[in-house]
Structure formats: C-alpha cells, structure tokens
Amino acid sequence: MSDQVQDKYQPQQIESKWQAKWETDRLYRAEVDWNRPKHYALTMLPYPSGDLHMGHWFAMTPSDARARFMRMKGFNVLFPMGFDAFGLPAENAAISRGIHPATWTYANVERMRKQLRTMGAMFDWEREAVSCDPEYYRWTEWFFKRFYEAGLAFRGEALVNWSPTLQTVLANEQVIDGKDERTGQPVVQKMMTQWFFRYTRYADEMLSFDGIDWPEPVRIMQTNWIGKSEGARVIFHTEAGEAFEIFTTRPDTLWGATFMVLAPEHPLVERVTSAAQKAAVEAYIAQAARETEIERMSEDREKTGVFTGGYAINPVNGERVPIWIADYVLITYGTGAIMAVPAHDERDHAFATKYGIEIREVIRRPTPAEGEVSPFVDISVQDMAYAGPGAMVNSGQFDGTPSNAEKGRKNPAIAAVIDWLVEKGYGREAINYRLRDWLISRQRYWGSPIPVIFKDDGTISVVPDDQLPVELPRDVQITGVGNPLAGHAAFVNTVDENGKPARRETDTMDTFMCSSWYWYRYLSPKLSGKPFDPEEAAYWLPVDTYTGGAEHATMHLMYARWFAKAMRDTGMFDETAAIMRQHGKDPAPLLSGEPFMQLRNQGQVLGEERAGDMIVAVGEWENNAKLIAHTVGVIPPSGDTQLATSEHIAARTGAVVIGEIMKRTENILTVDDAAGRTWTVEVPDSARVTIPGIPGPNTVNQLHHHLEIQRMSKSKGNVVNPDDLVAQFGADTVRAYIMFGFDWTKGGPWNSQNIQGVVRWLNEVWDLATDEPDQEEGDAAGERQAVRRLHQAIKGVEDRLEDFNFNRAVSELMALKNELRTLNRERKLSKKTWREVVKGMLLLMAPITPHITEELWARLGEPYSIHNQPFPTYDAVLAAEDSTTLVVMKNGKLVERIEVPSMISDDEAKALALASRGGQRILSGKEPKNVIFIGKRGVNGQLIEPKVNIVI
C-alpha cells in the first residue's frame, strides 16, 4: 500500500490517544518550584448546567492556548478547573422533575468533566474544586464567620420579591412584569431582615485600578457602579420636631428647596402624614410595592408622587417646606429622603411643574458679555431647570457667591455652604455611594448554609469552627412553595452553646459568595485544616491572568476584589506573605487586595442564522385561516422539478401553500411565501411529510424553521453542539476555528461554513509535515525565504498570543504554511531546511492545536512532548527583508508603490519617490510644497513600511 495516499490527517485517531497519554504522564500537573517563574492562568469556572456548550469552548480553549503559550515561554503554569455548583437551576430541576438538586448537580458535573476533557486543554484536574462539596462550602461558611467577627457582615433590612402565593422569595430573574415567571402569580416588594457584607467599606479602594491590567470598559463600569458622589448631609426637622437627614450633591441650592421627597418606605412617612392625606398616601405606598427598583428608577416614565400633608423646616432659612412621597426616591439609596430644588434639577423640575409646586431660582445664569448672543437669555428656570455655572441668589448672606459646574469642594459655592453648615451644626460634608452593601441572604435550599443560630434570648451565635460545615440536610421537600430549609424541623431546631433550644438560620448564601474565592481553593482543594495552603499560595498568588465573560464586569469581579481585600484585612494572607518574603518575593501585589493582575474578556458566541425549509403544503382550508395539510414536501434548494410536481398536485386539489417555514410550534407551521404573505399550516399526524435526503417516512419534527442570530438556547433550537463538531472535525479544528473565525473579545454568530478554512489549513499542515523531500541540497533563495518567513511568523505569533489576538496568530500561521507549502512543492527545500522550518511551525502551532502538533512532532522522531519544548526564538537578522515597498503618496493618498532596497536613507527614499513615475505625474514639473518621509528602521537599520507623502 502507498503511504502517500493512505496517510491523511485523521484527528479522531490521534486526539484521544494523546489526551490519555498526557493524563497518564501528568504532563500538565503544576507543582510549586521556586526555581522557576510561575504563571497562574485562571478562566471562569462553569456552572454545571449539564451540557458543555459552545460558549464554554469559546471561553476556555483560547485561554488554554494562552496558558500553553506561557508554558512554552518558560513559565511554570497553573491552569485549573472546577464547578460553581450551587444555584437555582438545580432547584428548578427538583421542582419540575422531582430530582434531588445534589443528584442532578453531581450527574451534570460528571458529564461535563468528560466533555471538558475532549478540549485537550492543559487543565490540572488534580486541583479541581466543586463549590457544593461540603469540603468546599465548609470554607465558604468559615469565611462568613471570619467576616462576621470582623464586623464585615451584619443584619439589615432589604426589599425582596415576595410571592404571597408561594410563600417564598424570588430572585429578580424569576420575576417578569411583576409576576412569578413559573406560576404567573403576583409578586410584591417586601422588607425583610437579611445578611449583608459591608461592600461599601472598600468602595474607595475599589475605585483604584493601580497596578492591575484590566480592560478600560470594565474599569469604567465598576467606577460607575460604585457611583461616588461628593456633597453634604443636611439635617431637616419635621414641624413636630423630628430630625431626618438628606444627602445632596448641591448644598449650594439649599435655599431653592421648595419641597421634600421621602421614599414611600421611609419610616417617617407614617408620622408626618395628615389625616386628610392618609388614604391617598397608603394607596400610593401599596402601588409602589408592586414595582421593582429598576422600574422605579427608570427616567422616561412620568414621575408620580403624593403630598403627605406634613411639612419640614429648612434649616438654612427657617422656611416651611411640604413633604411628599414619590417612588423615584429609593429607601436603599442615600438616606431615602431628598430635598427637591426644581429650579436646578431636571427631575425635580418635572415633578414641580406637574404638581404646581413653587420653582425658585437660586443660581443665576451669567449674563452674556457685551455683544455676545445667548439663546438662553430669555429662558427662565420656570421653563427649564438650569444646572450650569452662575452665582448664588435668593440665598441670604451667600448671594453673589460664584458656583461653577464642579462637584464637591472644587465648587466655591458648595465649599462655602458646607463650611457654614458645619459651623452652624446643620449638616456635614459627606460622600455618598451608589454602591450598596452586598446582600448575601437567599431564601432557598441549594446554597451554602449561613453558620448562625438564633438563641431563645433573641441574640445571635455563630456555629463553632469544629462544627463546620453546617451541612445541608438531604431529606427535603422541594416543591417551590415555602423555603425547604425552614420547613425541615431537624435542621432548624438546634441548641446553643449552653444547651438551650435555638433556631438555625435557614437562609443560604448568594452563590456569588462561593465564586468569590475558588481560585484560592484550587491551590490545595483537598486540604482539611485551612481554606488554602499558604505554601502553595505564596508561590502561585496572585492570579496572573483571568479570562471570562464581559457580563461579569461588575458583579462577580467586584465581589472578588472585595473578598480579597476583606481576606487581607482579616489577616488571612499574613502567613502567605511571610513565606513570600522568605523566598525573596515581594508580597505587595497580594497585599494590594487585587486578586487578578491581568483581566481579559471574551464576547459571546451566538446561534447561526439559518433559512427555514422551503415547503409545499397541500391540504384543505379551515375557516379560510389555516391550511390542514395532507402532504408536506420540502423543496430542495435546486428542486424546480419537485416544485412543478407539487404545483401540479395543487392545481388538482386546489389548496396549497408554498413558502419558507419561519416558525414551528409543535405541529403548527408559520410559512412566508414569495409574496411576503404569512400563512398558518397545521400538520396532523395523518399528513405525509417528505424531506429529500432523509429517506423513509418523515415527521413534522424534522422540518427546519428559520433561525435568527441570537443567543444559543435549547428552546430556540439554535444550539451548535461542540461534541458533534469534535466528532466530525476533531478538537484541534474546533479550537482553531474558535480562535481564527472571531474577534475573541466580541464574539458573534457561529458559521458552520467558515470552519472549512481551518479544516483545509490542518490538512495541508499535515501534508506538508509528512512530505519529506529527498534532496540534500535546496535552492538557496528558496531556503533563505523559508527561514525568513519562519522568523517573521515567530515574531507575529508571539506578539499576537501575548496580546490575546488569537485570530491574527492563526492567520500568521496560515500564511507561513502557504509559503512553506509552495516552496516544498516546488522542491526548493533541502531535507534539513524542510525539517527545521516544519519543526518551527509545529512549535508555533502547539498552543493552538495541541494534538496534531504532538502527533507530527512524534512522527518527525522528535522527543516527547512538543508541549515541553521552549517557544522558538526570534532572530531579527534572519527575518529581515532585502528590499521593501516604498509607498508614494499625494496629500496622504496612495499614488504608487515602488520596490526599493531596504538599506537606503530617508533622503534617498524621498528622491526615489519624487523621481518615480507617479511622483513625476502628480508634480507635472511643479515644485512640491512639502515632502514628508514616514518610516521605521529595523534592528539593522533596514527600512520598514516606508512612505513618502508629497504635499502639493
């Protein structure tokens, strides 16, 4: 038999073989080695939903390629994996299918581990952690305790989505239009006592991103999320003499406050409401309870409110100011009370106009200078709120004080008023954050228990460390009604440290808590005495590169930062830092409380757009609205003959619909015809369905409907299953396509046709690397070119992988393959040079396509494993070109390209450009106004991308 013909690239035969060998050899096992530089590469851990989808491949395989690249660059790389295994879907499975959340979750974890292995990633499975394991959540509970003891955890009131029907609290995503998404029952907002972490403790520190390399959009989003505003807290009193505080960023407008607004939930509301307004106020409060905070904060809806009948006294001028309630003031933001200055705040202005409240100017717009025309000169604050600079008026002794547009003390008016408020004891300078404390209580079963008991005397005790973890009882009834833990007597009833009866906390922790420290557990997942081993931590921490979805920009990533800072301040890194110092490593990055030194986000992979089947449905009309089909036939793309036949049938029977299936719900089809009309076709079981290409009797379920580009989801039927693609093309091809076909940071719709480019690439690499030339001597110029291209590719691939530009890295490799393949086919390479450049190319490809390169490496007779080889070293001299293209431009636009030696001077380049055919043509004998040379010089002074711009 001929090897030339038989020996083609067959990924299915090599991938599982190498995966098994790597695992047996523990090739990717990462162990502490202080003699080598380390790199901790982390990628966000998946939720075990049960199926590894394309999104996981999209997130993880490029991250793996980057980790492999760092490994070849000489780093000792740790790249672990685990599962974020607590959460709502497990409870939903329990409710809908009667499966215990633990059973469902562990079955999914088992399945996903298998699927993850097919990626061929360098995961160190010996470090796996699963957050719903008692040995994991023991430490989640332990963290809670430490933070509680440090005063970072506390109990407070918060609004929750309460379902009176189900007697349970719902997550925001379970509430759609004020109703429970599962049962459609109404949901109300209710105050409940719950556990919080002092998130705002680190608000200021989290505004700083010094020393960490994070994407600009993430930094901006987090800064906005924290929402720091400078201003003052001012004490007002009700007429009855009760004090209440408001926060304002504009204390310089205090004299313009013509009404006050309290949040409907504010405790003062009940006491200031007059008998006459009682009914209206109560009705308004009930109405507000039915709305979510997002709805209430929405600025495009009309502002509503109700006068309470009560008045406050403005401390700055002793005026009597009416107190209103309005739902746009939130009890959870600031103090839940505001002063309203309609003249200088747009929202207050709209409110005052609607309810006929006085609008009083206290900042006067500057008068335009002589001769200056201002369109605003005739616009009064009665018509439009003015928030710009000016001078204080109607403000007593402050009249005339200039107010610029600055916030806080940079504004002289604000600074002067704050000083005066402090002096008078009316208020104080204050900073307010939009950020609120982190509510960690969840009223559900499948989460980490909160290790707290409530004693008979009303006090709280934490569970002693030696009794951790408080384990979730297995025998619970999960029905969706009530809280399963609260109904479990054996769990709830316990005793305190004195043996007296006590009740356990039945709330569990937010799953963001579990995912806020998992990369520490990876360091020593089986350690029993501590959450993580300081010896491991000293070497590996902090995480060098973290990759994951941009959708986690605020929540998860901020919780992670908060957690690291809280761990630092409760001394949890002290031992680790001491060990670092012993090894001469600076603990400053660890002690900065920043968990991830570098962050990169990938986008989302979407479902592919697909045309629906073109069908001919023949049947009878029902009520002239719906066709009840006898037969449904799919028209093949080039199936005019079939169509003609169908039309023939139609002519005989008289009832036919021809068009594309846009939608299918069970056996009801929505069909758009060529004229753009929409028809409904019902396909009863008795109907005959024929699909060319699928022999035998077909069913309505096999008909394809049109798919839009959108997120992949089972219910939309647009899921691209990575397992199927791996079976068809192999893991390397899927990995390479993910890296080549998309801008990784952007994502985009899947395209099953474009993958062909990668299929061809790997086939041709295989052919090139198995096509050893016979000759000992090659063509000198050809060999020089092969080596030059290899070195250019080394630089290209190295830079692109360093910067996470995976698509450019692959395109560099494809270009290299094209060049080498041509040279080898023309038999210009000697055996020796062929071997050298093929080896170089395989090494460059190894991070991206680990299996094919390992196989070809072995076939070249090179020592196992390619993944233990160093990344090739770039040689600028070998990469240098002898000549270069000089671009001649006229006023910045391309005129001509001329080939010039790469060692000429700037002036020579200018002269050549002016003398060129294009240069002569555009000058036509005249003198240029200016001639500008643009270009770089390589290591040996050779010109790189030279241009000459001739200005005329």
Place this chain on the structure above:
RNA sequence: GGGGCUGUGUCGAAAUCGGUAGACGAGAAUCUCUUAAAAAGAUUUGCUCUUGCGAGCGUGUGGGUUCAAGUCCCACCAGCCCCA
C-alpha cells in the same frame, strides 16, 4: 432608565503609534486536469466610469483637527450586551 460595547467587501474579519484600507479565511466567477463530479492547481473578486491605459469614490451619517483620519474631537443614527 442607567451603564457598557459595536457599526469596515457577499460573509467571518485585519489594520499594535494617526501613515498603502480590506491581511488571513469563507463564498463566488473563469480556466487547467478529468468521461463527469470531487479533489488539486492557476487567475479574478470593495463600488462606479473606461475596450484598455487609467480616473473617481469608499470604513453607519454629518461636521472638525491634521501634510495624513477606520483610528483623534463634536453631534447624530442603528444594533447588541449587562443591571445588586
């Protein structure tokens, strides 16, 4: 509503510092080989005008800065994502 992002050929995309717009791929077209198809190879492929040489236009829209703008600034339009 708030916040963030993205708009470039038929499609996925590239252009690291403001300096040749469209690399690399997909698709399509023509040709070679073949009985034919597939595979492989060659050529072409932003638009418009032109037989050709060549010329003009072109990175969502409208302005601006600059010798030079996909890139920087201002305004607008459209789409996508996230939201305790």
